[in-house]
Amino acid sequence: MQRVKLALAELEVCRLCPRDCEVDRLNNETGVCKCGRYAMVSSYGAHLGEEDCLRGTRGSGTIFFSWCNLRCVFCQNYDISWLGEGRVTPPSELAGMMLRLQQLGCHNINFVTPEHVVPHILEALLPAIERGLRLPLVYNTGGYDSLESIQLMNGIVDVYMPDFKLWNAETARRYLKAPRYPETARRAILEMHRQVGPLVFDEHGLALRGLLVRHLVMPGLVEETREILKWIAQELGANTYVNLMDQYCPAGKVGETEYPEINRRISLEEYETALESARAAGLRRLDQRALRRFATACM
Numbered sequence: 018m019q020r021v022k023l024a025l026a027e028l029e030v031c032r033l034c035p036r037d038c039e040v041d042r043l044n045n046e047t048g049v050c051k052c053g054r055y056a057m058v059s060s061y062g063a064h065l066g067e068e069d070c071l072r073g074t075r076g077s078g079t080i081f082f083s084w085c086n087l088r089c090v091f092c093q094n095y096d097i098s099w100l101g102e103g104r105v106t107p108p109s110e111l112a113g114m115m116l117r118l119q120q121l122g123c124h125n126i127n128f129v130t131p132e133h134v135v136p137h138i139l140e141a142l143l144p145a146i147e148r149g150l151r152l153p154l155v156y157n158t159g160g161y162d163s164l165e166s167i168q169l170m171n172g173i174v175d176v177y178m179p180d181f182k183l184w185n186a187e188t189a190r191r192y193l194k195a196p197r198y199p200e201t202a203r204r205a206i207l208e209m210h211r212q213v214g215p216l217v218f219d220e221h222g223l224a225l226r227g228l229l230v231r232h233l234v235m236p237g238l239v240e241e242t243r244e245i246l247k248w249i250a251q252e253l254g255a256n257t258y259v260n261l262m263d264q265y266c267p268a269g270k271v272g273e274t275e276y277p278e279i280n281r282r283i284s285l286e287e288y289e290t291a292l293e294s295a296r297a298a299g300l301r302r303l304d305q306r307a308l309r310r311f312a313t314a315c316m
């Protein structure tokens with residue numbers, strides 16, 4: 018209860034994330050993330066598209082929050098993160114969604130894009146746990162989290178699943194509209210790792226606790242991939258579970274006239290280079306799904 022109060026107080030002069038907008042979200046003022054006093058949810062359900070260790074046989078219980086504190090120009094969920102598709106969801110309703118996902122048999126509750134709604138999640142978890150929620154909680158973030166937010170989640174989140182998108186400030190400025198993204202993501206991911214350690218599975222191969230880092234290989238940016246993978250191995254350990262994603266597809270604002278240099282899928286050679294970078298860094302635990310697709314494509 019004390020932690021919920023502390024978290025909600027953060028909304029009064031909002032510095033919940035590194036944007037430091039300092040707007041009064043308790044009175045529904047909005048900053049970069051456009052979200053006020055209550056969270057907005059775009060959709061929720063049993064999701065079978067996540068990593069095998071999250072989706073299992075009955076799906077990962079995803080709750081997609083509307084809006085976002087990042088401005089990724091290539092966002093695959095542009096309608097949700099840029100245009101705010103979804104509806105206002107007070108804490109009791111958010112708690113009800115978590116319990117419904119549990120009833121459906123989902124293996125976990127997977128908060129997608131939670132950076133700007135950490136207090137709202139904590140506020141909803143209280144009644145949800147009182148009413149019987151007991152699934153592992155997954156914090157599925159773009160990686161632009163403040164240290165304070167991640168510390169508010171200490172002891173509550175079971176699995177942290179951050180993206181580490183870009184390494185250089187200039188590319189982060191161009192493609193995420195957040196030049197401080199690389200240093201912010203590094204700091205946040207270190208804290209996540211400190212809290213939960215490497216990813217561990219149960220006897221069925223489902224994620225129980227730990228860190229799973231996602232990295233989307235981008236066209237023309239394999240050097241960034243190399244630096245990110247090297248950092249992960251050096252700072253978090255070669256045992257870190259990494260999903261080296263191959264599914265980049267032009268979306269959002271990317272097209273022939275805007276950001277034309279990333280207006281294509283990645284090539285097989287680029288993904289192969291990314292894999293070589295992972296091997297050179299010594300990373301031992303790569304998620305197998307993209308690797309299987311790559312092997313099939315090479316046949």
Ligand code: SF4
Binds near residue numbers: 033
């Ligand atoms: S959570 Fe939203 S309002 Fe608060 S600092 Fe971040 S972007 Fe700004």
